[in-house]
Every structure is written in C-alpha cells, then in structure tokens.
Amino acid sequence: MSDAYSPIPELNLLKEFDDSLGGQFFAPGFELMKYNKDLDWFCGDAPDAYLDRLIPFAYATYSGSYYALWRCDDRTDLATLPVIFFGDEGDLWVEAGNLRELFQSLALEPDDPEDRARLASARQRYLVWLQQNFGLIPLDNSDNVHGENLAECTWRFAVWVSEFASDDLLEDVLSALGVDIPTRLLLLRQIRDRVHDLVRDRSQHLTGSDARALTPNPEHGLCGWCQRSWCEVEGVLEGDR
Helix, strand or coil: CCCCCCCCHHHHHHHHHHHHCCCCCCCCCCEECCCCCCCCCCCCCCCHHHHCCEEEEEECCCCCCEEEEECCCCCCCHHHCCEEEECCCCCEEEEECCHHHHHHHHCCCCCCHHHHHHHHHHHHHHHHHHHHHHCCCCCCCCCHHHHHHHHHHHHHHHHHHHCCCCHHHHHHHHHHHCCCCCHHHHHHHHHHHHHHHHHHHHHCCCCHHHHHCCCCCCCCCCCHHHHHHHHHHHHHHHHHC
C-alpha cells in the first residue's frame, strides 16, 4: 500500500514541502488536510454521485473554508482539474483552473501587513520551491485569458450544480458564484427537465441493459441514451453566450 499523500504528484510534492516547514504557514490560512476528506458544503442536498466528484484537499482560511478539486469530467490527470473554493460562511467561487494555477495564487503577497510579516520567511521558501519544481512565479491576476477561463469554468460549475440543486439551493449557489440567473441557464434547466420526463416515459417500456443505459450520469446530468442531446444543447448555449 502506498504511503503517498494522494494520487496526484503535484500535491505530494506540496505535502513534502509543507511538512518541511514544521507547522509554519506559507500562505494565509492554507493548510493541507486529509486528501478527499468527507466534507459537504451542500449540507446533504447533493446526491452522493455528485458529491463524489468533489475532492477536498486543503483548508483555504483559518476559519475552515476549503479547496476541492472538481471532477468535471473523467480525465486521468487530476492535477488539471478546476479548484473550487467552498467558504465556511456560504462563499463559493472557482479559485483556479488547475492545481498549478492554485500554487501560483498561493504565492501572491498577502494583503494584510501582519500576515506579510509573519509569513515572510516561509513564503520566500515557497517561492523558491515553486520555481525549482514547476518553473512558476506568482499568478498575474491581470491576465485576461486567465480571467476568461475562470468565467467559463464558473459557468460550467453553475450548470453542473443545476443538475441536482433545488430552486432555492441553485439561487444561493448562483448568488455566491456572482452569476445572475440568466435566461440561458433557466432554459437549460427547462430542457433538462423535459428530457428527463421523456427518459422516464421511455424507461417504462425498457428492461435489462436498455433500462440501465438510462441511469443518470453525474458528469453529464443525463442518461447515456440522451447525452448526445445534452451536448447539442450545451453547444447551442455556448454559441449564444
């Protein structure tokens, strides 16, 4: 059995570095936790099949907010998955497009003067580690491409949540994400509901493998039989954004 912290080499390198600090923080509030810790920001409102696609791995603040990887698809390189911030007071946003972007974000100088002074030594060691291991420097927040990528990921995360959320929960999530309730998203939900109704009616006449093909897929939000229709809907909406 492997003693590695996680199945992700980038996180394992960070864990080794973090352990070398002897309990010092190198970024305000950031602290690795047990990989894939059992946490549920949705307070039981997310089905297990969806909750399993979130992988908590680190505290993001001193008060208990945390970061989780979002398994938005079935890629094998988990380090390239988006990183979601789940706040202890209901905050929610896409923090980074992947782990390396998060590492760059953690390298930014703290805003608080006390944090800057207290973390200065460990932060300097972290900057050296980041450069030596990944050839990276602190994130440039003025990068328009980076901002566009986060906006795109935020949209996709909102759509993903809409697949299981009640109307009240979805409203809370959209508000936390800073996303207005756009006509496109409402239309997407209406289409999804209509397709689910169609699948339900069709499943009543199927048995065996044909019926199993109609099992909901947490990645797409629909069954295997109608994933093509779902992708076509997403494509239309993408072109209209």
